[in-house]
Amino acid sequence: MQGVFRDAAGQRCAGLVTLPMAGLGSRATFVRDQNAAAEQLAVLPTDRTKARRAAALAVEECARQRREPSCGGVLRLTGDVPVGLGMGSSTSDVIAAIRAVAGSYGLSLGPATVARLAVRAELACDPLMLDDRPVLFAQREGRVLEVLGPALPDLVIVGCALGGGAPVDTLSLPVRVHDDHDVRAYERLRTLLRRAVATGDAVLLGEVATASAWRGQQILCHPEFETLAEISRRVGATGVQMAHSGAVAGLIFDPAAPGLEHRVRTCVRALDSNGIPATRIFTTFPTSKELRNGPAHRGVDRPAGPRTSRRPTRLPSL
Incomplete structure (x- = not known):
C-alpha cells in the first residue's frame, strides 16, 4: 500500500507498507583510509552514487560519535x-x-539513525532497516507512522514483471497532488x-493491496495492469500488489484456501x-522442511520472520 496519510499530529504525510521478500540483498565492505580526506571516498561499482552519499554521511555520523576527524576510504558493494x-x-x-561504515568504526547504528541517513542519501527509502513487523512508513522522512501488527497474514505471492521487466525511471514520473x-x-x-493484519485475513489484505x-496506476500507467487484475480474479487470487x-x-x-497448487499453476x-x-x-511464512529442501523449492523463496505456517504448503517449481 502507498499513499498519503495523517500522522499523529494530523498532518498529511506520504507513507507506504512494504511486502518483504527474503533471498535477495546487498553486501558492503568499507575500508577506512585515515590518511585520505573525507571527500576521497571511492565506491565500487562506480555507478552506486546513492550508496556513496550514504557512506559519506555515515562516516560523518560515526566520526562525530567517535570524536574523530572524518576520513575517506573504499566502499565495495555486491x-x-x-x-x-x-x-x-x-x-x-x-x-x-x-x-559497513558503522562496522568499520566499531559501531552499530540504531534503526532511526540508519533511516535518517538513508533518507538524506536517496530522498526516499524503504523500511528495510527495521524488523519484520509490518509498518506504515513515511519514506521521505524515515519515520514509522504506525506499527500495524506483529506480522503479515500468511500469503503466497506469484511475482511477475510488467513492461518486459524494463527499469522504470521513477524520477521522471509525474508528481500527483x-x-x-x-x-x-x-x-x-x-x-x-x-x-x-490483526485478524490474519489474507482476503482483506488482498483487497487493500488491489485498491492501492x-x-x-494513475501515475504508473502499466498497460498490462488490467490484464493482471483480470487474471487475479480468474485464478482465485485474493488480489494484486x-x-x-x-x-x-x-x-x-x-x-x-483449497486448491492452492492448482491456482498457482493456473496463474x-x-x-x-x-x-x-x-x-x-x-511466501510471508516459513515453509515446510520438504518444501525448503525438495524439488519444489526451485524458484521459491523462504520469507523472513518468525511465524510458522498454518499447515505445510507445497508449491510448484518455477
Missing part, C-alpha cells in the same frame, strides 16, 4: 537485487553501506489493512499466455 524494478535495490545498497478526498480514501485502506494498486515505484508486481494467494500459465513473465514464488 548484491543480487534487480535495479530499477521497484524492489528496493537502492535502499538495500544504502543500508548496507551505512552498516493529493486532496482531502484522496487522504480519506487512503485512511480507509489503512484501517482495513490494520484489521487484516489501482490508485497507483504492485511495486511502490517500478515494474514488479505479484498476485496474492491465501495458502489456507503462472495465464501470465505466460499474456506475455507477462512470472519471476518467482515466495
